[in-house]
Amino acid sequence: MMVALFIFGMIASASVFLLRQSVEAEARSAVRLEEMGDLRRFSAILAQDMTLMLPRPSRDAVGSDRVALMSGDGLLLGFTRQVPQIDPQPGASSLQRVEWALVDGRLTRATAPKADGAATSAPVPILEGIESVQMRFRDRLGVWQPDWRPQRTDELPIAIELTLAQAGNPGAPLVMQFLVAGGGG
Template identity: 85%
Template sequence: MVEMMVALFIFGMIATASVVLLRQSVEAEARSAVRLEEMGDLRRFSAIMAQDMTLMLPRPSRDPLGNDRVALMTGDGLLLGFSRQVAQIDPQPGSSSLQRVEWALADGRLTRAIAPKADGAKTGAPVTILEGIEQARLRFRDKQGVWQTDWRPQRTDELPIAIELTLVQQGNSARPLAFEFLVAGGGG
């Protein structure tokens, strides 16, 4: 009888240890899945932003009311606003090879909105690219190689040669993420 009690006790200990190990394994897998999803979101953001910077044009535009805008706009709730070239495989009558792109940070979401034309068109509904962003800071590298926190061009068609975007994620303010992007039409 004592041997049976000892055997059941040992079996219970082994079963408990197995359940604890299995639970830890499942929790670790769930944490890994969340982290991988976050990394995927950051890579997707970086790819979209890099493509926008590559296709950015040193071209002033007009807003829907006909007012002139500089080639690269920032401020007033707008993180970045600019015109970009788009490829047209089968252009339709009246379509444009230029788009207006606007990046913004609102309510912890980094969004991107596109207008079908660079001049006079309103942007469509913003699409969330990243969530959980507490703060976004920009720096612009001018053609002299100097980093500036404000972009104040001398000409309306002037672009920086590079843009640095630093993102502070909610709950992770001690480790901001810094991205640097070359601007294809910059420095002119």
């Protein structure tokens, strides 16, 4: 009888151990899937912005001129994009100012309802857990540049590369490249 109880206890302990391992693996998988979903959403939003980016200079709220693509001084990217209008309202602009920034470990996106003179909305966090972002810009000659310094105010790069270092991920950083629809001109 004691042997049977001992064997039953061993089987019960092994079952509890296996169940706990299964639950922990499922929890880790759920976290990883959520992270992958966040990266895919970020990539989709930025790819859409790159597709709709226009080689159009703009003006800030004070009226000063801005180049078509701005980068630096805390701003990752600032540009004008076309806004698809399904049901345009009278006086609504078909252009929008978009600004991407890295703030406190979050990639944020802010928009302004017009390309010229309008203040941007409060930044919306799109991707969290980012330690650093390195950027490169491919010019019309096919050369990757660490900074975007256009020759003309309406010039855009052909492509933009982002290298993201993620917090808690000591592996290789994530490198993403995006084509710019209006670039190269």
